Amino acid sequence: MRIALVSDCYLPRLGGIELQVHDLAVHLIRAGHQVTVFTTAEGPVAGGDVPVVRLPAVAGVPLRSAVDRLRAALRHFDVVHCHSSLVSPLAWCAARLADSPLLTLHSLPSSSTPWPVARIDRYVGDAQWTAVSEVVARVLERLLPRRQVGVLHNGVDPALWRQARRTDHPLTLVSTMRLARRKRPMAVLSILQQIRASVPAAIDLRAIVVGDGPQAGAVARAVQRRGLGDWVDLPGRLTRFEIQQLYASADVYLAPAELESFGVAALEARCAGLPVIAMASGGVGEFVRPDIEGYLVRTDSEMAAAAAALLCDGATLSRIQAFNRHTEPGMSWKHVVAQHLTAYSTQHALSQQYLASRS
Structure with a gap:
């Protein structure tokens, strides 16, 4: 044809x-x-x-x-x-x-x-x-x-995202997006602050927000202004290969956009084995079912609470990660x-x- x-x-x-x-x-x-x-x-x-x-x-x-x-x-x-x-x-x-x-x-x-x-x-x-x-x-x-x-x-090609898992890292949250208002990069910083406040201080956390865009400068300044620089990294735009390697040493994926038509980045993270916590208002719900591939939430506070609970529950975290790594999505x-x-x-x-x- x-x-x-x-x-x-x-x-x-x-x-x-x-x-x-x-x-x-x-x-x-x-x-x-x-x-x-x-x-x-x-x-x-x-x-x-x-x-x-x-x-x-x-x-x-x-x-x-x-x-x-x-x-x-x-x-x-x-x-x-x-x-x-x-x-x-x-x-x-x-x-x-x-x-x-x-x-x-x-x-x-x-x-x-x-x-x-x-x-x-x-x-x-x-x-x-x-x-x-x-x-x-x-x-x-x-x-x-x-x-x-x-x-x-x-x-998505699931096989490309199934990299060998690395265990020698602190509990890591990751989000990949274009740093533009529609994707809500500033909101993810507030969500991360809430997560850090909810997770016991004895648990070491790392967060990585991947991407570039018109709000990159504002996001970088906000990280410093809010005192997040010691655990929140902004590596900028990464190649697919670099993101695949990053996901291999990450634990939870956050998708804060409220107008997410589909959520390719979230689907890739799900194929890499990461539980996805996303807004229920978008298209991510077509490949993320609550407590199976991740969680769907309605507000930023719910996203922070769901992520904090998951990070503190090793058994549930491991179960969802294993399911996502070994189960191919319909897409x-x-x-x-x-x-x-x-x-x-x-x-x-x-x-x-x-x-x-x-x-």
Whole structure:
């Protein structure tokens, strides 16, 4: 099958959508399909393991020449799969141009911030909306009551995250995120303070907040201002390999974002054997069940209390870690690729019917 993946966000910029689109392309190619990524993200003209067409844009908006090139190119694909965040001009343009495209939303809209999804829906026309989680799908269906929204999960390779455990370390909490307001990095510092106050002083603790972003400076200053520097580390952005090694010497993963559409970083930590404590409002609940893979909470105080209790309960901590290390989640790439190919076959059939009706 000839598959076009269209995403405004792509490598070499690092982020959730960027890595997921790349990994989806790689696994589809390994399954024997012809895949090309179309993006306005700047990067190398050639090279890499996935064919990429980089289209010109100004401030993220594709130029007229880019639209013309995209229109001509998409005619040669069996399926066009567009990947959208809350602002994705290229993905929306491709969805409008293609016959029976898929349009997957990777972000969770906030109820407090108006998002003009009805206008976007009218613009993209007959695109089939999908979402990366049931949580996002239900929000989309409420915003677009006449639409049925399917789910195409993000994927993970569990084997890459099952590193040999290291035991010679203090009890370690870890959180990996883009240091931006939406991910709530400042909140995680308050949660860590509450955890430290709740865990007996005789228990040595370490915390590591991995990532970079617009709030990196503010987070670093807050760590010093709050006197957390002796046990909270901010290593900045790490490679996947470095994060895998970090998780091998960690114990609990915190996911404080309240608008987490899916939670790839949390899923990776779960595959590495870490109990995940996450906000129940996001998509993490689709692979974290209470007291099995971790815990779902409603507030920062509940997150701190759950983490403190777990750190003080070695038997429960070891049980959840063992379950997560030895039990494969349903979002492995084997299952996710099969899920995508089923959706692609349906959309390809619809596209063929549409073309037949026009001839």
